[in-house]
Amino acid sequence: MNPATIRNFCIIAHIDHGKSTLADRFLEITATVRAGEMHDQVLDDMDLERERGITIKAHAITMKYAAVDKTLYTLNLIDTPGHVDFSYEVSRSLAACEGAILVVDAAQGVEAQTISTLYQAIEGDLTIIPVINKVDLPSAQIDVVKQQIIDLIGCDEEEILLASAKSGKGVQEILEAVISRVPAPVGDENAPLRALVFDSVYDPYRGAIAYIRVVHGEIHTGMDIKFFTTGKVFEITEVGTLRLKKEPTQSLSIGEVGYCIAGIKDVLDTKVGDTIMDASNPASAPLPGYREVLPMVFAGVFPTVSEDYEDLRTALDKLRLNDAALVFEPETSVALGFGFRVGFLGLLHMEIVQERLEREYGLDLLTTLPNVEYKVHMTDGRIVDVDNPADLPSRGGYNFIEEPYITSQIIVPKEFIGNVMKLAMDRRGIYKNTSYIDPTRADITYEFPLTEIIFDFFDKLKSMTKGYASFDYDFIGFKRGDLVKLDILINGDPVDALSHIVHKDKAYDWGRKICSKMKEIIPRQMFEVAIQAAIGSKIISRETVRAMRKDVTSKCYGGDITRKRKLLEKQKEGKRRMKQLGKVEIPQDAFLAILKVD
Amino acid sequence: MAAPAKNSKTAALYIHIPFCTKRCDYCDFYTVANQEHIIPSYLAALETEIGHYAATPPWQIQHFSTIYFGGGTPSLLTPPQVQHIIKTLKRVFTFTDDTEVTFEVNPGSATQENMHGYVDAGVNRLSIGAQSFLPKELQQLDRVHSVDETIATVESVRGAGIGNLSIDLIFALPGQRPSNWRYSLERALELQPEHISAYNLTIEQGTPLQRSVAAGKVYPMSEGRQRLFYNHTIGFLEQHGYSHYEVSNYAKPGFESRHNSKYWDGSFYLGLGASAHSFDGRRRYWNVRSFAQYIKQLKHAQLPVAGEEMLTKPQREFETIMLGLRQKSGIDVRDFEREYEIDFQSKYRNQLTKLTSHVPPLIRWHESRLVLTREGWLLCDAVCAEFV
Numbered sequence: 001m002n003p004a005t006i007r008n009f010c011i012i013a014h015i016d017h018g019k020s021t022l023a024d025r026f027l028e029i030t031a032t033v034r035a036g037e038m039h040d041q042v043l044d045d046m047d048l049e050r051e052r053g054i055t056i057k058a059h060a061i062t063m064k065y066a067a068v069d070k071t072l073y074t075l076n077l078i079d080t081p082g083h084v085d086f087s088y089e090v091s092r093s094l095a096a097c098e099g100a101i102l103v104v105d106a107a108q109g110v111e112a113q114t115i116s117t118l119y120q121a122i123e124g125d126l127t128i129i130p131v132i133n134k135v136d137l138p139s140a141q142i143d144v145v146k147q148q149i150i151d152l153i154g155c156d157e158e159e160i161l162l163a164s165a166k167s168g169k170g171v172q173e174i175l176e177a178v179i180s181r182v183p184a185p186v187g188d189e190n191a192p193l194r195a196l197v198f199d200s201v202y203d204p205y206r207g208a209i210a211y212i213r214v215v216h217g218e219i220h221t222g223m224d225i226k227f228f229t230t231g232k233v234f235e236i237t238e239v240g241t242l243r244l245k246k247e248p249t250q251s252l253s254i255g256e257v258g259y260c261i262a263g264i265k266d267v268l269d270t271k272v273g274d275t276i277m278d279a280s281n282p283a284s285a286p287l288p289g290y291r292e293v294l295p296m297v298f299a300g301v302f303p304t305v306s307e308d309y310e311d312l313r314t315a316l317d318k319l320r321l322n323d324a325a326l327v328f329e330p331e332t333s334v335a336l337g338f339g340f341r342v343g344f345l346g347l348l349h350m351e352i353v354q355e356r357l358e359r360e361y362g363l364d365l366l367t368t369l370p371n372v373e374y375k376v377h378m379t380d381g382r383i384v385d386v387d388n389p390a391d392l393p394s395r396g397g398y399n400f401i402e403e404p405y406i407t408s409q410i411i412v413p414k415e416f417i418g419n420v421m422k423l424a425m426d427r428r429g430i431y432k433n434t435s436y437i438d439p440t441r442a443d444i445t446y447e448f449p450l451t452e453i454i455f456d457f458f459d460k461l462k463s464m465t466k467g468y469a470s471f472d473y474d475f476i477g478f479k480r481g482d483l484v485k486l487d488i489l490i491n492g493d494p495v496d497a498l499s500h501i502v503h504k505d506k507a508y509d510w511g512r513k514i515c516s517k518m519k520e521i522i523p524r525q526m527f528e529v530a531i532q533a534a535i536g537s538k539i540i541s542r543e544t545v546r547a548m549r550k551d552v553t554s555k556c557y558g559g560d561i562t563r564k565r566k567l568l569e570k571q572k573e574g575k576r577r578m579k580q581l582g583k584v585e586i587p588q589d590a591f592l593a594i595l596k597v598d
Numbered sequence: 599m600a601a602p603a604k605n606s607k608t609a610a611l612y613i614h615i616p617f618c619t620k621r622c623d624y625c626d627f628y629t630v631a632n633q634e635h636i637i638p639s640y641l642a643a644l645e646t647e648i649g650h651y652a653a654t655p656p657w658q659i660q661h662f663s664t665i666y667f668g669g670g671t672p673s674l675l676t677p678p679q680v681q682h683i684i685k686t687l688k689r690v691f692t693f694t695d696d697t698e699v700t701f702e703v704n705p706g707s708a709t710q711e712n713m714h715g716y717v718d719a720g721v722n723r724l725s726i727g728a729q730s731f732l733p734k735e736l737q738q739l740d741r742v743h744s745v746d747e748t749i750a751t752v753e754s755v756r757g758a759g760i761g762n763l764s765i766d767l768i769f770a771l772p773g774q775r776p777s778n779w780r781y782s783l784e785r786a787l788e789l790q791p792e793h794i795s796a797y798n799l800t801i802e803q804g805t806p807l808q809r810s811v812a813a814g815k816v817y818p819m820s821e822g823r824q825r826l827f828y829n830h831t832i833g834f835l836e837q838h839g840y841s842h843y844e845v846s847n848y849a850k851p852g853f854e855s856r857h858n859s860k861y862w863d864g865s866f867y868l869g870l871g872a873s874a875h876s877f878d879g880r881r882r883y884w885n886v887r888s889f890a891q892y893i894k895q896l897k898h899a900q901l902p903v904a905g906e907e908m909l910t911k912p913q914r915e916f917e918t919i920m921l922g923l924r925q926k927s928g929i930d931v932r933d934f935e936r937e938y939e940i941d942f943q944s945k946y947r948n949q950l951t952k953l954t955s956h957v958p959p960l961i962r963w964h965e966s967r968l969v970l971t972r973e974g975w976l977l978c979d980a981v982c983a984e985f986v
Contacts, residue, residue, distance in 0.1 A: 526956060526960070526977060526980055527956070527957075548821075548977060548980055549821040549822055549824075549825055549976070550821040550824045550825050550828065550976050550977070551976070551977050551978070551979045551980045552798070552828075552845055552975065552976060552977065552978035552979050553800070553845070553978070553979055554797040554798045554799075554800050554845065554846050555797060555800070555846065556845070556861070556862075556921070556924060557858060557861050558610075558612060558861045558867050558869055558874075558875045558876075558877065559869070559873065559874070559875040559884065561861065561875075561877075561882070561917060561920075561921065562875070562882055562884075562907060564920065565913065565916060565917055565920060568916075568920065568979070568982060568983045568986050569916075569986055571983050571986070572983060572986035575983075
């Protein structure tokens with residue numbers, strides 16, 4: 001195919017600013033989807049994605065468009081995940097494009113996530129086509145948003161297109177702009193093959209399918225390919241383009257976007273960002289930008305009934321087939337039994353995995369308080385990675401601990417700056433900088449320990465700013481922190497699943513809150529139950545669940561017996577779901593409640 | 599359908615009279631106030647129900663040894679009405695010669711003359727709902743009777759020649775002082791009843807009392823204080839010759855309520871009237887609660903049964919434990935093992951270890967019987983729950 005007729009582009013937009021609707025209009029105009037095949041927002045095809053209104057995994061689609069210049073163009077729309085947890089995947093999707101449509105809601109204006117993705121696109125030299133969407137809304141502030149965009153990307157006012165994806169107004173103009181403004185892909189047809197893997201999916205019949213963009217050379221059926229990072233070689237059984245369904249072709253050449261199938265059994269072999277080469281004539285260097293995806297957030301995931309352990313393992317194995325970012329290994333907890341320590345890209349990723357396990361695999365799960373990974377500098381000079389607080393060596397065994405930090409961008413109307421600063425201070429934020437997107441909205445940069453934001457930071461931020469704040473972050477590295485391990489003891493025995501690594505200044509408060517929360521949840525038993533928070537051997541907080549002192553039904557005659565028995569049977573059923581710690585029975589809720597400590 | 603369970607024990611018969619002149623604030627029994635004019639239709643329906651069970655297995659072949667008129671307020675019935683019921687029962691069912699016939703009365707609701715009439719009808723045991731001997735507490739409980747009426751009723755019971763009298767009392771009222779409770783106990787003893795039921799006030803869901811507690815108008819007594827009251831009650835009554843033979847029941851030797859004991863020892867019982875429960879060794883079933891519904895269904899020749907359950911073997915086993923432990927005599931493990939064909943000690947090893955090693959122990963062995971300790975009485979439900 002002549003690369004001059006190919007345009008590869010993506011859409012950058014905040015949640016709800018109209019990305020999916022705009023994509024749907026493109027599909028209609030280009031007749032990629034015939035009437036009747038159309039269901040709203042074709043690109044987001046996972047239930048969860050639709051419910052949450054976000055795109056979790058990137059997808060791509062190829063459209064044929066007869067432009068005003070009478071030429072038939074091939075337009076490859078590459079979708080980008082819309083959440084910070086997946087910023088690396090975003091960067092790889094962007095790397096497959098020459099242009100990006102920046103969609104901004106006419107009423108909402110520019111948001112943090114849009115900006116961070118936009119900056120990535122600008123860094124990657126993509127041509128930006130600014131579009132103000134929803135211009136028909138009564139609350140549209142077109143001039144204000146125009147100015148924001150001009151300030152943001154330094155474009156001319158005339159370059160900004162006005163559209164309503166919902167009504168279709170201005171949509172064709174956007175496609176024309178893609179053709180006239182976005183450069184055609186450039187590559188060396190005769191050079192050895194180099195294709196970028198920007199996504200992969202798992203098909204139970206065909207194995208891992210790589211979504212690729214050919215940069216140099218050509219890929220064709222029957223060819224032996226080699227993945228740069230793994231060095232593994234596979235024979236291509238099928239290549240093709242991504243129409244509404246996969247359409248096989250003989251080959252894909254420079255600038256083309258499509259898929260390849262090569263009997264690859266594991267998505268770990270089709271790593272996002274990897275370079276596919278010709279095994280018989282490998283290029284000397286890979287495409288730039290590959291990064292190993294590292295989990296940032298860890299939590300113990302346990303079945304509520306121990307018999308479900310094998311089912312949980314099977315479910316995790318299956319999920320991982322489609323989610324190379326998911327890592328897990330078996331974990332044994334004294335309190336919760338057998339389960340897995342699972343690493344996630346971020347909190348959203350964690351929620352999604354949890355929900356899919358429960359919904360798609362029917363599992364009843366208990367997830368421990370998530371934590372980050374720490375670098376523990378041992379007295380003998382070794383550096384040990386600790387992703388489970390229970391594994392932290394005793395205080396004498398290490399010199400200091402480092403924790404991961406992120407830099408964050410928070411965009412808020414300026415009247416909320418005070419609230420944001422208050423929250424940031426509470427979360428050990430390090431203030432860096434404030435700039436203004438427009439006279440009413442500030443763009444504040446802070447550095448935070450990651451552990452301070454994985455928990456409920458975004459919810460808090462939203463509620464302190466009446467929902468106006470938008471938030472984005474990037475990992476920047478490890479910094480030394482004054483951290484301690486806080487243990488929770490029940491009648492003197494530490495409960496491993498409740499241990500947590502916290503900043504020394506917060507330990508007391510945290511311990512007190514957990515103890516009082518646990519007191520609410522642990523039912524009274526026939527003996528006293530002591531709940532203590534401890535740092536090492538030092539007890540910093542204590543609550544007591546008093547022993548049950550009287551528990552006897554006064555009347556139990558003919559008409560009371562059934563009711564009484566049922567009540568006790570029900571109690572027993574509740575107990576069956578409790579976790580036994582020594583003599584003490586603890587409801588599962590206790591392990592969840594710690595997630596809700598305020 | 600499974601064959602009726604074998605039972606060598608005699609059966610119990612219960613008649614529910616759901617009418618009251620007024621509803622009490624703590625009561626969660628099925629009763630209705632100011633509906634006495636319905637009584638004749640109710641009794642007609644009752645007779646129809648009696649007629650049905652007279653010809654129905656296993657009841658037609660049972661030997662009954664108790665009749666119990668409960669309520670409600672059975673003393674709203676006239677002696678001829680009571681006589682008619684007893685006569686009807688004795689005509690269609692088989693009763694032992696020494697059948698215990700208990701009649702519940704509320705103080706002030708029965709005249710001396712009526713009392714004689716009940717005795718003539720065959721009543722030989724009276725249960726009086728005295729509840730308290732302090733006017734202020736009767737008021738707090740929203741009872742319509744006075745202390746004097748209680749005493750007068752006892753006198754008329756004795757006058758009618760009843761030698762088996764039970765007095766009901768309630769303790770652990772919100773704000774009650776130990777001395778006040780002791781006063782009621784002492785006054786009750788002065789009347790020399792053969793039997794005393796002393797109930798720890800229970801705040802039942804859906805009662806006016808429970809709503810007052812929920813609204814913060816009434817503070818229930820703390821558990822620690824309830825322990826004190828309960829322990830005191832047991833000690834005081836035992837000291838005066840009343841055996842603490844069940845959680846809330848105390849009797850002079852030989853005067854334990856035979857009827858109520860049948861609920862606890864696995865005997866069959868036939869309950870007649872609205873909301874009454876029956877048990878035939880396998881199946882427990884219960885009548886509709888509404889007396890209007892009860893009358894209507896029987897009028898249309900339908901059984902007024904509202905629900906039933908077939909007890910599984912584990913359920914029967916558990917009920918035997920739950921009801922056994924409520925009694926001083928506890929669980930006879932040899933009988934238990936024979937009936938359920940299990941080795942009790944090995945099946946319940948964990949529970950037995952846990953409950954005997956508790957400090958202080960909650961259960962103990964008395965020869966081949968498993969019984970609650972003093973501390974165990976206080977935690978009877980929690981102990982039973984271990985065996986589910």
